[in-house]
Amino acid sequence: MLDVVTELLDPERCYRAVASRDARFDGWFVTAVHSTGIYCRPSCPARTPLQRNVSFHTTAAGAQAAGFRACRRCRPDAVPGSPAWDVRADVVARAMRLIADGEVERGGVGGLAAALGYSERQLHRLLTAELGVGALALARAQRAQTARVLIETTALPMADVAFAAGFASIRQFNDTIRAVFATTPTALRPATPRGDGGAPGRLTLRLAARAPFAADEVLLFLGAHATPGLEEWDGTTFARVLALPHGPAVVRLSPAPDGGPAVTAELRLTDLRDLGTAVSRCRRLLDLDADPAAVDELLGADAALAPLVATAPGRRVPASPDAAELAVRAVLGQQVSVAGARTLTARLVTTAGRPLAEPVGTLTHAFPTAEALADADLSEVGLTGARRRTVTTLATALADGTVTLGPGVDRGEAERTLLALPGIGPWTAALVGLRGLADPDVWLPGDLALRRSLAALGSSDADAATRWRPWRSYAVMHLWALAVPSLFTRGPLPERSVS
Structure with missing residues (x-):
């Protein structure tokens, strides 16, 4: 599968994955459907579009920059990330790992470029040559995903959601949500948030993985090495303190209750x-x-x-x-x-x-x-x-x-x-x-x-x-x-x- 992202996307191979709804390719690429203006994960359960009506992008940010919005049925922004960024050691992969870790939010594109030892212009050229978008667009897509999680799992006021997700203004937040999800922030919020009602800094998330995935084995390995005071293991749930940029956090990780390839993460954040x-x-x-x-x-x-x-x-x-x-x-x-x-x-x-x-x-x-x-x-x-x-x-x-x-x-x-x-x-x-x-x-x-x-x-x-x-x-x-x-x-x- 690695050649799906390290070389030009093969339209025939990608379309076969879409036609078979192959979940193994979720996160490797997204499918932009020109007749509807949306982009989907390969395993989207919706009717398979005609091949002449689709194109493929390596990132959600690339699809968004091309004018497509996220499918609200298959939620392509909630799939596992591309394994390519861990396998590869080049500058683009290193940049993607830093962007995922929030480097653009903390230090801007200049900070990201400096961390990689490149100028902003060089970094932009490398990213756009391979992904079709620069660091700002990639960070924007991540902000949209973070905002969606906060909207759906807390009762936070929208202004608080906007700034917590990294947006510079309410207007930027509103415009991005409309562009990415084709709806307003208020309409995106369910009648009852899926979290704990919006307790300050506390969130419960489902972190998806590609199958097969034995969450109990991974957590047991971590639990066997748990350090008292820093980490905790009760035989099912692994908890630990995370040192984050704006203060310490506590996370509790346990297998998904439905037995699916996922982990439930209960987060208690300082910020x-x-x-x-x-x-x-x-x-x-x-x-x-x-x-x-x-x-x-x-x-x-x-x-x-x-x-x-x-x-x-x-x-x-x-x-x-x-x-x-x-x-x-x-x-x-x-x-x-x-x-x-x-x-x-x-x-x-x-x-x-x-x-x-x-x-x-x-x-x-x-x-x-x-x-x-x-x-x-x-x-x-x-x-x-x-x-x-x-x-x-x-x-x-x-x-x-x-x-x-x-x-x-x-x-x-x-x-x-x-x-x-x-x-x-x-x-x-x-x-x-x-x-x-x-x-x-x-x-x-x-x-x-x-x-x-x-x-x-x-x-x-x-x-x-x-x-x-x-x-x-x-x-x-x-x-x-x-x-x-x-x-x-x-x-x-x-x-x-x-x-």
Whole structure:
């Protein structure tokens, strides 16, 4: 499927997906129907339009810029995102990851361009050449999606919705909603909001994934590593504190009650302007935008992995909402048990983390910022002297920009800067790529659990390091599940750490 977005859209292939209502392509492209003026997801249940009446766009923003409005039946703005932006490492993909994380809302197009190391003109040329629209149009489409969520799930006044979604004025908000959804904001609001009635900062959302998707497995993996004070696991729901641009938030994630390929997210935000960023980070945390069909097709064709893939189709790679946090936790988890890593991380969070205004259940702190961690006295955390120096050095490098681990970072450059720090070797740097930067094609050199699984399958580390491209991160998860099944199924925690 990757060639649907990395090359010019193939009209014949796209139309076949639309004619068969193939949900696997939802998020890869949208279908613009010229006879009605709307755009739809490929799996829209409406009558299939004639081929001569349709065109295809890689993004909703592109369809909107061409004058089409979103279908109110299939809601093409609510599908999983395109996996291409996680697979690819070029500037366009990095820009899309940053836009999803809210960079345009925080720093404007200039801030986005600076984060990527390009001028605004260069970035605009690259985006429009491939997607047909620039960063402002892409951000506008995201604002419209955020506004729709707030309109439908809260009782907030429309003025509050407009500014929370990132619009500069009420007029801009009204014009965008009319252009995108062909209705007014007031008409878009249901008689009874689907959320909790509009309690300040509290929202309940359904986060969609591509099938197959085992939400309980992903949440169990995260729960097995839950750090007291920062995260919480009750056997069904995983909760944690998110450090967001305008203040900490708490999210509770649980399988969708209807059993569908989705997760229910209950958000408690300090500032509603962080909604889009919170959703983006939750999706990355759970790997909701993955393309399981493409992953399983390649890995399932391998004789060694085929039985594992058949047992757990659609397996995901749980990530972190913040790669800098994952980098610190990876250092803390070097050569210790899962229980030991959780204990050390909890002490670190209590020592240097930002306390919540008031606890939410057992959640009390946000993870420390790099600046706070660089200045903290870690002598009581229980780290060895060498490990303590590594944590401080890493935090200092993150604080001064020597190491950058944001969503739009060049992954190769991130690995190189991490490896330049004392105490961080290839395994730790690779783990940051796999679970911090959500790179789908990472191999963990020298990982003992992987070696045990490979030996059982009659393979070798050197062989596996190349044979499962571009989905090696998913191969890692299958092999971890073989070596340490208690991270993926109910049972006691493993003795050794799999971070």
